[in-house]
Amino acid sequence: MIQLNDIFKYYDNKFQRSYVLKDFCLNINEGEFVSIMGPSGAGKSTLLNIIGMLDVADDGEYFFMDQPAHKLSDKKKVEFHRNYVGFIFQAFHLIDEMTVAENIETPLIYKGVKSKERKAMVADLLDRFNMVAKKDLFPAQLSGGQQQLVGIARAIISKPKLLLADEPTGNLHSDQGKEIMKLLKKLNEEEGITIIQVTHNEEFAQYGKRIIRIEDGMKKSDLPVATLLEQV
Amino acid sequence: MYLLKIAFRNLFQKQQHSITRIISLAAGLAFGILMLSEVFYYYSFDSFYPEASRVYVVQSNARLSDDNAEMDVWDRTSGAIAPGMKDEVPGVEVATRLNSIGNLIFYTADQKSYKGRCVLADEYVYDVIPRNMLVGNAKEAMLKPSNCIISSKIAASMGDDAVGKVIEFRKYPGVQLTVAGVFEALPENSNYKYDVLISMSSIAQFFDWDGSTNWLGNDRYYSCVKLDAGVNPKDLAPAIRKMQEKHQDIIKLEQDHGGELLKYTLIPIQKVYVSRIQGMVIILSTIALAVLFVSLMNYVLLTFSSLINRAKSSAVYKTCGATANDLKKIIFTESFVFFVLALSAALVILMAVKPLVENLVAHSLEATLNQYVLWPIVGVLIIFVLLSSYFPGRFFANIPVSAAFRNYKQKKNKWKLGLLSFQFIGASFILTLLVVVTLQYHKMINADHGYRSQGVYYCSTNGIDGSKLNMIMNELRKLPEVEKVGMGEEVPVYQQSGNNIYSQDGKKDLFNIADFYSVDENYLSILDIDVTNGRDFSTSGINNNDVFISKKCAELLKIHNHWEDGVIGKEIKVSEHQRSTIKGVFDDFIIGSIVEPDKRPSVFFYQSEEGFIRQKEKYPSMEFKLLVQAKTGMEANIRNKIKQVVDMALPNKDAVVRSLEDEQFNGYQAQLSFRNGMLAGNVVVFLITIIGLIGYTSTETTRRSKELAIRRISGASISDLIVNFILELQYLVLPSLLIGLGLAWFILTKWMESFAQKMPLQWWIFLLCSIGILLMVAIIAMIKYSRIASRNPVESLRYE
Structure with a gap:
């Protein structure tokens, strides 16, 4: 599903070039749940942004669902965002002026889903996430865990094939974090959504099937969780 | 949604x-x-x-003096021009001419009084510039003598049965007109306004001489033509010239005066008004x-x-x-x-x-x-x-x-500075404009117009019984507040009608003058107009019809007539007047306002007070003015007292006493409005600029809070930081100021082009305005930046 070949990402300063990602290669198959780990500034989020087509690599090739993402037009990228990719953020990034229901509905509007169908899909998801009573509340009226639930609901409402989560539990306390991880695992196992998460948390990383460690923009290790557990 | x-x-x-x-x-x-x-x-x-x-208005383009290279243009013609164009210029579908007789008071039989702009018009008026007729037929009404049609506004004030009523004008006692119709009142955006249209065939009742068929001179007719569809008015020039050659003997006139003298052009009726105020339109x-x-x-x-x-x-x-x-x-x-x-x-x-x-x-x-x-x-x-x-x-x-x-966060703030600079340009532009317009306005109203206006009051003799004039003069003189009383046909606050001074052989016009017509022996001293050469009217040896001329007039006469020994005692012939002897010369004064002064030479003809009274008794419709000079410090309530005296000779007790000073002041109403407009604009632009500046400083303090904190930690004092930030802003303000001041200078130069007395655009005005803007920026920046600069740097970094 995802194939990164020799990806470079760098910033040119006056006298030197700083590499964020260096000769990075990666293959992720459909249905995988991958955790990316590494210290701050290692390039995790940049990698996620490149995979999510929010940022572009300075060099290298990126194929998403066999399409050369590094050559895609902005219009085509928007198509992919609408149909195949969902995003979950550490800071939730809900739109403050929208209610819970409206936040969840937003991707469907841009996907061109008709109003009636949208309402039904939102209602269905609210029911599934036990948030029906909160549908008319604004983000500021919700707890962090509830906000992240809304963020996940918004990310999956358009039935994406890939879910990119940038430290989804980073702003939550551990119990809320576990709940969110369980939910992501469930989405991966039951609905077959490919999930790539960036995390600092070893425990939460193990909710995935594979852990990739990055340091200084380079891949240090790429092992299945089962193998890692065996090593421990 | x-x-x-x-x-x-x-x-x-x-x-x-x-x-x-x-x-x-x-x-x-x-x-x-x-x-x-x-x-x-x-x-x-x-x-x-x-x-x-x-529809086009016919404009006269005339060279008023042989020395004058440029032609003066005005939208009035002689009476025969409009019908002449209809008959002799192919492409003209229909033509009409209107002749204003003034804003007059008139009475109905029940002695109720009304006031309205009264205009003589021919029967084609509504073929060219039609109005909806609510009652009656305009063409029929305009054909019959002693008929008029009135506006719906006047009709409404008269009551339901206005048609058929007879009206009589205060200025023209005995002249009676029958209301034959009602037209829809003209909207405010009419260039040529009227409330009462009087049939042109009634002209003899208002003027001693009928100029409605006159080909040359008496150019007081507002002539309008409607062209055939698709006709370009410029293409009509040859036919118009041919008409002039036929009826005005224009070729001979041009030979006598050495070149093009008079021509007629057509201006679209929709552009007549705006063409007069082009400068104001640009500025606004x-x-x-x-x-x-x-x-x-x-x-x-x-x-x-x-x-x-x-x-x-x-x-x-x-x-x-x-x-x-x-x-x-x-x-x-x-x-x-x-x-x-x-x-x-x-x-x-x-x-x-x-x-x-x-x-x-x-x-x-x-x-x-x-x-x-x-x-x-x-x-x-x-x-x-x-x-x-x-x-x-x-x-x-x-x-x-x-x-x-x-x-x-934005890395750069150049775009913000760019947007802010437009506001500084606007602020400096409009502040400078306001300051100069205000100074110019005060200069104009305080300027010496060359005559006394303070403490001088005047009242029209319209409607006054001539036999009672002597009594009025005596009563006015008895008032303890009154210094002097006099008579004159005109006052200097208004533009005057023109007449020509002829050459000594009477064969050609020398130049055009502003004719103040007759004044009595007290007129010049009331207005404090000094006779600098020759004798005053009040001295003996002055006869009716003797003339006093302005210095400019004297200079021109000396040149034209080769009078090397001066002008006093010489005879001149002025159109509309008999030959007159020059008895004195006075300094030129401002005729009208400084904004658009009548720069022509001026003349006064002498007529004794008794002469005025006799004339009024003989010609009741003759209008002139009674001038009253108040004693210094005794002006309170004098207007009322003058009115009470003049009302004694008016059946309707409706005398209007005006202050010459107020009328002079009113001549600058447009400039006052302009100044006030500037003031409002200034308030708005300053409000916007201050808001913009506050917005800018707010975002800048947020954007640079980390930098500020680091500077503080590095040893910078609060004042160092504030000065640094203010200076950064001032580098932006300075070029903006220069652009704004440049624009203001350009616009102000245009605005003051026609003024007789101009406020010099001195460097210190621009400097003071610049300092004002710089101070405003500095104060706002200081208030905004001092708050963030005095914040604990640790807090700022944590915030960051």
Whole structure:
């Protein structure tokens, strides 16, 4: 599903070039749940942004669902965002002026889903996430865990094939974090959504099937969780 | 609806500066719309006439003196020109001419009095410039002598049965007209206004001499022609010239006067009004657009600042599948909502200041509610909305997603400085304009006009029984407050009608003069006009019809007649007058106002007080003025006392006593309105600029809070930081100031072009205005920056 070949990402300063990602290669198959780990500034989020087509690599090739993402037009990228990719953020990034229901509905509007169908899909998801009573509340009226639930609901409402989560539990306390991880695992196992998460948390990383460690923009290790557990 | 809902909710979000944005936008829109609608209103004049694009006004282009290279242009002709063009110029479908006899008081049989602009018109008037007839037939009415038609406004004040009533004019006792019809009153945007149309065949009742068929001279007729469809007025020039050759003997006249002397041109009726106030139109448009532009830039600046706080939501929308166009739509809807709210607030402001505004613009605001004003305004507003949403929309759509999810801050502030600089340009431009306009206005009203106006009052003799004049003069002289009483046909505050001085052999005109006609022995001393050469009127040896001439007139006579031994005692012939002997020379004074002074030489003819009284007894409709000079410090209530005396000779006790000083002051009403407009514009632009400056400093302090903290830690004092920031701003302000001052200098030079006395555009005025702006910027920046600079740097870094 995802194939990164020799990806470079760098910033040119006056006298030197700083590499964020260096000769990075990666293959992720459909249905995988991958955790990316590494210290701050290692390039995790940049990698996620490149995979999510929010940022572009300075060099290298990126194929998403066999399409050369590094050559895609902005219009085509928007198509992919609408149909195949969902995003979950550490800071939730809900739109403050929208209610819970409206936040969840937003991707469907841009996907061109008709109003009636949208309402039904939102209602269905609210029911599934036990948030029906909160549908008319604004983000500021919700707890962090509830906000992240809304963020996940918004990310999956358009039935994406890939879910990119940038430290989804980073702003939550551990119990809320576990709940969110369980939910992501469930989405991966039951609905077959490919999930790539960036995390600092070893425990939460193990909710995935594979852990990739990055340091200084380079891949240090790429092992299945089962193998890692065996090593421990 | 979805976008509208979100836009409305956004209004109440923190850090959106919604109230500030709406207030500054509303202030700019209120002033900008008002000024622009005024400009469009000027352009709407006479457009209400059906097929107005085919109607033209005939202009006389004449060289008034042989020395004069340029031709003077005015939109009046001799009486025969309009019918002549109809008969002899192919392409002219129909023509008419109107002859104003003034703003007159008239009475109905029941002694009720009315006032209206009265105009003589021929039967073709409504074929060219038609009005809807509510009662009667205009053509039939205009054919019959002693007939008139009146406006619906006058008719309404007369009651339901106005038609058939007989009216009699105060100025023309015994002249009676029958109301034969009622026309729909002219709107305010009429260039040539009238309330009563009198049949041209009644002319003999108003004038001793009928000039309605005169080919040359007596050019007081407003001539209008309607051309055949598709005719270019310029193509009619040869035929018009042919008509002149046939009826005016123009070839011989030109030979005598050495070149082109008189020609007629056609100006579209819709452009007549605006052609007179071209300078004012340029200035108003510039100011209106400047204010709108400044408020637009300010709105964009504040919107950008608020959008920075929403950078993440731009990225979120994108991750939800929104395209750049979707984001632009969001911002467009928000801008539209802001604009609608600001426009509503602007309309509320305009309604609140309506009486003040109407006083300023000298017409009702409702008069601007016509298609020629509204559509262009709508067009300007649409452009405004598009611009106010385009730039922020583009900015919002282009925020890079990956950067937005981090702590997005702008790296550069050049664009903000650019937007702010437009506001500084606007502020310095309009402040300088205000200062110079105010100084010029005060210079004009305080300027020595060359005659006394303070403590001088006058009253028309219209309607006064001549046999009672002597009694009135005596009664006025008895008033303890009165210094002197005199008589004269004209006063210097108004433009005077012209007459020509002929050459000694009487064969050619030498030059045109402002003719003040007759004045008595007290007139010159009341107005404190000194006779510098020759004798005063009050001395003996002065006879009726002796003439006193201005210095300029004397110089011209010396040149033309080769009078090397002076002018005193010489005889001259002035049109409309018998040969007169020059008895004295006085210094030229300002005729009319300094804004548009009548620069011609002037003359006074002497007529004794007894002579005036005799004339009035003989010709009851003769009008002249009674002048009263008050004793110093005794002016209180004198107007009322003069009125009481004059009313003794008026059956309707309706004397109007005017102060010469007030009338002189009224001559500068347009400049006062302009000054007040400038003042309002200045307040608006300053408000917007201050808001913009506060917005800028707020975002800058946030953007650079880390830098400020680090500077503090590095040892900079609070004052060091403030001075540093203020200096940075002043580097931006200085070039903006120079541009603004340059623009102001250009516009002011244009504005003052025609003034007789000009406020010199001295460097210190510009310097003071610059210092004012610099101080304003420094004070606002100091207040804003001192708060952030004095913050604990650790706190700032933690905040960062």
